[in-house]
Amino acid sequence: MTGSLTAPDGRPIRVRMAPSPTGPLHIGTARTSLYNFLTARHAGGTYVLRIEDTDAARSTPEFERDIIDNLHWLGISWDEGPQVAGGDDVGEHGPYRQSARMERYAAEVERLLASGAAYRCYCSADELETARRAQDAAKEPPRYSGRCRTLTDAERAAFEAQGRRPAIRFAVPAETIHFDDLIRGEVAFDNALLGDFVIVRADGMPLYHLVVVVDDAAMAITHVIRGEDHLSNTPKHIALIRALGYPEPVFGHIPLILNPDRSKMSKRRSQTAISAYREQGYLPEAMVNFLAFLGWSPGTEEELFTLEELAERFEIGAVHKGGAVFDADRLDHLNGVYIRALTDEQLALRLRPFVPDALDDEDVRRVVPLIRERLVRLGDARELVAFLSETDAEVAAHYAADELVPKKADAAGTAAALSRARALVAELDPADFSADVLESRCREAAEDLGWKAGDFFRPIRLAVTGRAVTPPLFGSLELLGRDVTLARLDAALEKLAVAA
RNA sequence: GCCCCCAUCGUCUAGCGGCCUAGGACGCCACCCUUUCAAGGUGGAGAUCACCGGUUCGAAUCCGGUUGGGGGUACCA
Numbered sequence: 001m002t003g004s005l006t007a008p009d010g011r012p013i014r015v016r017m018a019p020s021p022t023g024p025l026h027i028g029t030a031r032t033s034l035y036n037f038l039t040a041r042h043a044g045g046t047y048v049l050r051i052e053d054t055d056a057a058r059s060t061p062e063f064e065r066d067i068i069d070n071l072h073w074l075g076i077s078w079d080e081g082p083q084v085a086g087g088d089d090v091g092e093h094g095p096y097r098q099s100a101r102m103e104r105y106a107a108e109v110e111r112l113l114a115s116g117a118a119y120r121c122y123c124s125a126d127e128l129e130t131a132r133r134a135q136d137a138a139k140e141p142p143r144y145s146g147r148c149r150t151l152t153d154a155e156r157a158a159f160e161a162q163g164r165r166p167a168i169r170f171a172v173p174a175e176t177i178h179f180d181d182l183i184r185g186e187v188a189f190d191n192a193l194l195g196d197f198v199i200v201r202a203d204g205m206p207l208y209h210l211v212v213v214v215d216d217a218a219m220a221i222t223h224v225i226r227g228e229d230h231l232s233n234t235p236k237h238i239a240l241i242r243a244l245g246y247p248e249p250v251f252g253h254i255p256l257i258l259n260p261d262r263s264k265m266s267k268r269r270s271q272t273a274i275s276a277y278r279e280q281g282y283l284p285e286a287m288v289n290f291l292a293f294l295g296w297s298p299g300t301e302e303e304l305f306t307l308e309e310l311a312e313r314f315e316i317g318a319v320h321k322g323g324a325v326f327d328a329d330r331l332d333h334l335n336g337v338y339i340r341a342l343t344d345e346q347l348a349l350r351l352r353p354f355v356p357d358a359l360d361d362e363d364v365r366r367v368v369p370l371i372r373e374r375l376v377r378l379g380d381a382r383e384l385v386a387f388l389s390e391t392d393a394e395v396a397a398h399y400a401a402d403e404l405v406p407k408k409a410d411a412a413g414t415a416a417a418l419s420r421a422r423a424l425v426a427e428l429d430p431a432d433f434s435a436d437v438l439e440s441r442c443r444e445a446a447e448d449l450g451w452k453a454g455d456f457f458r459p460i461r462l463a464v465t466g467r468a469v470t471p472p473l474f475g476s477l478e479l480l481g482r483d484v485t486l487a488r489l490d491a492a493l494e495k496l497a498v499a500a
Numbered sequence: 501g502c503c504c505c506c507a508u509c510g511u512c513u514a515g516c517g518g519c520c521u522a523g524g525a526c527g528c529c530a531c532c533c534u535u536u537c538a539a540g541g542u543g544g545a546g547a548u549c550a551c552c553g554g555u556u557c558g559a560a561u562c563c564g565g566u567u568g569g570g571g572g573u574a575c576c577a
Binding site: 018019020022052054055057058121125128136139140141142143167168169184187188189190193194195197198199200201202203205207208209212227228229230231232233235253255256258260262263264290293294295296297299300301303320321322323324325326327329330331332333334336340371372373374375376384439442443446452453454455456457458460461462467468469470471472473474 | 501506575
């Protein structure tokens with residue numbers, strides 16, 4: 001299973017990703033896109049993006065935009081496909097939106113109709129439903145009876161006269177279809193078990209099975225790499241391909257990404273929109289690495305790869321057959337690793353959209369060393385740095401007076417300790433207001449007081465940040481500055497006095 | 501129901517007939533470091549390789565069956 005893929009005729013491969021803009025970019029679609037992208041890059045082939053928007057009722061420009069944006073965000077780019085920002089499509093096999101390819105589908109359907117490979121079906125939804133129910137009752141597989149397959153011209157005319165609008169069905173040949181799946185090897189399906197499926201709706205809209213086959217041929221796709229949920233559609237597609245006289249592409253079906261209960265990953269049970277991960281501050285490089293390893297491994301113990309390195313190593317034939325549970329803990333860990341690998345400058349830049357506007361770029365740059373090891377997601381920074389932009393009153397509102405008091409102390413003792421801290425800060429030459437000086441002075445004060453350093457630091461931390469869990473205390477004080485530190489210490493003292 | 505696919509620690513995986521008394525990572529536990537929380541370090545628990553039969557001198561690795569799980573069965577994609 002090594003060596004680069006080539007098309008059957010020895011030419012470079014052409015693969016494609018064909019998302020349907022009926023929802024935001026889904027994690028599974030993202031991984032399928034990634035695997036296609038990596039396969040293309042690895043083999044020096046062409047990667048095509050096609051938007052499958054034939055379902056007009058559910059497709060929206062917003063979802064298309066979301067898909068394209070987030071694919072770009074992940075670093076996945078295509079050689080041919082629709083352009084964002086209203087530009088023309090790129091590539092010679094366009095248009096790359098199915099909604100713009102209707103004439104072509106219509107022409108191919110005509111060919112199918114003319115050759116007898118497809119036929120008009122006048123059955124109504126009710127009739128179909130009744131038939132399905134009868135089959136179910138008789139414990140037969142529910143499939144179309146083929147009733148309209150052999151209609152005479154007169155019968156057809158009669159239906160037309162009744163005003164019935166026909167759907168078009170593909171007359172599935174009763175044969176066993178074999179194909180050699182890139183990932184699963186030999187697979188065989190008996191198409192005699194299939195009913196004739198609809199390829200054009202009564203309203204004239206062509207359906208998925210038809211358009212996918214027409215477009216893959218029109219776009220000269222050599223390798224169709226898609227989710228396992230399409231495995232059982234493949235014999236239908238092959239039958240259609242043969243009826244249309246197209247060259248047969250190679251198929252590869254990658255395993256599904258699973259919910260923790262091992263069912264197909266769904267919005268119901270998991271967070272599936274890539275945009276949601278992006279908004280929480282997952283790094284695209286972490287996402288890509290995580291997704292790549294969900295169902296594939298380089299066979300070594302290395303586990304951190306860039307997109308380029310993945311393209312070099314990725315082997316579609318080495319992809320697993322079994323589904324993989326989406327492990328959010330692992331993603332979190334990986335994201336932290338990638339965050340910590342960033343330089344302070346890079347991290348500051350990436351953090352910008354996640355921290356309050358009230359902090360200027362210099363503030364962000366200065367707080368980075370304090371929080372970098374504490375971030376699982378970039379979005380975690382918000383809470384971690386909140387004390388820097390909150391007002392003194394907001395900070396004070398985060399805690400109650402009794403929270404200031406350590407277990408082994410009382411309110412009076414705590415007040416004394418905080419006063420000591422306040423005095424120490426007040427006496428400090430502004431030029432000495434640094435983390436190091438603050439720390440050594442506070443340690444001395446704690447010793448004087450006979451307090452354990454940790455016990456002494458805790459109320460200061462709460463007073464100044466409003467929180468029990470914060471970045472390192474003295475670095476935080478330094479960032480806050482002397483005046484704010486003093487004011488917040490005063491506020492805590494006052495709170496204590498009021499409570500007493 | 502029918503068709504198809506799959507099966508190594510809780511999870512992601514290494515493994516392609518002897519190197520496996522099954523390796524790594526995440527998570528979990530303990531300890532160390534430590535001003536909180538993290539990060540980091542060290543150690544640990546955790547898989548009779550789903551089960552049963554074969555093939556073989558030898559099987560996690562090959563074959564068959566069973567069980568379990570999943571996907572598909574639309575005038576959705």
